[in-house]
Amino acid sequence: MTVRAPVSKLPDTGTTIFTVMSRLAEQHSAVNLSQGFPDFDPPARLIELVADALAHGRNQYAPMAGVTGLREAIAVGVAERFGSSVDPETEITITSGATEALFCAIIALARAGDEVIVFDPAYDSYEPAITLAGAKTVHLPLSGAAFAVDFDRLRDSLNARTRLVVINTPHNPTGTLLSAADRDRLAEVLAPYDCFVISDEVYEHIVFDRAGHAGILGHAGLRERSIAISSFGKTFHATGWKVGYAIAPAPLTQELRRVHQFCTFATATPLQCAIAAYLHENPRHYLELPEFYRAKRDYFLAAMEGTPFGFTPAQGTYFQLADYSSISDLPDVEFARRLTIEHGVATIPISVFYESPPASRLVRFCFAKERATIDEARRRLNDLQRLGL
Ligand code: GLN
Numbered sequence: 001m002t003v004r005a006p007v008s009k010l011p012d013t014g015t016t017i018f019t020v021m022s023r024l025a026e027q028h029s030a031v032n033l034s035q036g037f038p039d040f041d042p043p044a045r046l047i048e049l050v051a052d053a054l055a056h057g058r059n060q061y062a063p064m065a066g067v068t069g070l071r072e073a074i075a076v077g078v079a080e081r082f083g084s085s086v087d088p089e090t091e092i093t094i095t096s097g098a099t100e101a102l103f104c105a106i107i108a109l110a111r112a113g114d115e116v117i118v119f120d121p122a123y124d125s126y127e128p129a130i131t132l133a134g135a136k137t138v139h140l141p142l143s144g145a146a147f148a149v150d151f152d153r154l155r156d157s158l159n160a161r162t163r164l165v166v167i168n169t170p171h172n173p174t175g176t177l178l179s180a181a182d183r184d185r186l187a188e189v190l191a192p193y194d195c196f197v198i199s200d201e202v203y204e205h206i207v208f209d210r211a212g213h214a215g216i217l218g219h220a221g222l223r224e225r226s227i228a229i230s231s232f233g234k235t236f237h238a239t240g241w242k243v244g245y246a247i248a249p250a251p252l253t254q255e256l257r258r259v260h261q262f263c264t265f266a267t268a269t270p271l272q273c274a275i276a277a278y279l280h281e282n283p284r285h286y287l288e289l290p291e292f293y294r295a296k297r298d299y300f301l302a303a304m305e306g307t308p309f310g311f312t313p314a315q316g317t318y319f320q321l322a323d324y325s326s327i328s329d330l331p332d333v334e335f336a337r338r339l340t341i342e343h344g345v346a347t348i349p350i351s352v353f354y355e356s357p358p359a360s361r362l363v364r365f366c367f368a369k370e371r372a373t374i375d376e377a378r379r380r381l382n383d384l385q386r387l388g389l
Helices: 017-027 044-055 068-082 097-109 126-132 151-157 180-190 250-263 269-281 285-304 332-343 371-380
Strands: 092-095 115-120 136-141 162-168 196-200 226-231 244-247 319-323 362-366
Touching (some): 017 332, 044 269, 068 092, 068 244, 068 269, 092 250, 097 126, 097 196, 097 244, 097 250, 115 126, 126 136, 151 180, 226 250, 285 319, 285 371, 332 362
Parallel strands (some): 115 162, 196 226
Antiparallel strands (some): 092 244, 226 244, 319 362
């Protein structure tokens, strides 16, 4: 019997670039600075707490909305950072990574015929979820070298069908930040419309700019219509654990949970218990992250001095864009492929995050790496100029 291929619900969706590039890196034994993940471990104490949880019976289903102690610890952190209170019972949901939170939020809110606005370059999980919800993705490009939101263009794009606007700060893949003024402007532009905001803030603690993180929870007006999403994968160098969370007013949380309970039901119990215990012991862990990653960014930039890449230092995230226009005229997907195969360093081409890619020549490096990894990448890029691509 021949198996008939089903009519695809996502005909335009290929394999995510993170898988494509990590696989290529592995095939060619390249230094993998593509997919974003640290090459070092979470805090030793946190690993110990996971082992404790596993050994002490924390092995059955967690509550659907998440382990209570973890939700309480998140609420304490929000109160400290934003000076605003969130109710752990009705406003916080633990999810299996930010990816699940994004998916549940989008599926819960976007309906057939709705429009959802994203800003390009946009993280690649948003659009497939919007498509599965039957809604239409409206792509607005971030403008200029600063990747700024064009608020006039946003205003022109909003209409009665706009159901959701997805923002992301600190921004992947560009490493830029929305400012508090941008946040005010967003509130002002959205004011006449009955739409929601999803704010993807998974890198909220990895911010180098003195102005800090302008999280959606710090804006009383926007908060009412927003779902803020974060990830312990980034905060604890544990991307493989897939523990994230969503914070939203109770009526939005209720809708998100309606999807979450049938998407995963609950997230890994021992991980949740361990993170809760760690946050209890060390509630200010996140304060170490800006310096920790700033040092990594600066080490990466210093190491890359003398290569023909051009850099504008990232303001946040653990990603650094690099302009390769003085090396090659190749489109970025091909450039990144050949850099991996011929020079042994894997990066992420950023055109894949656009509906209409600009003419710029940019790839993204992940600098969440040990110095030895960066040194090895640098060594392999030594002859880049001479060989060219
Ligand atoms: N967010 C990570 C990145 O930007 C990858 C996540 C994934 O592979 N799904 O590289």
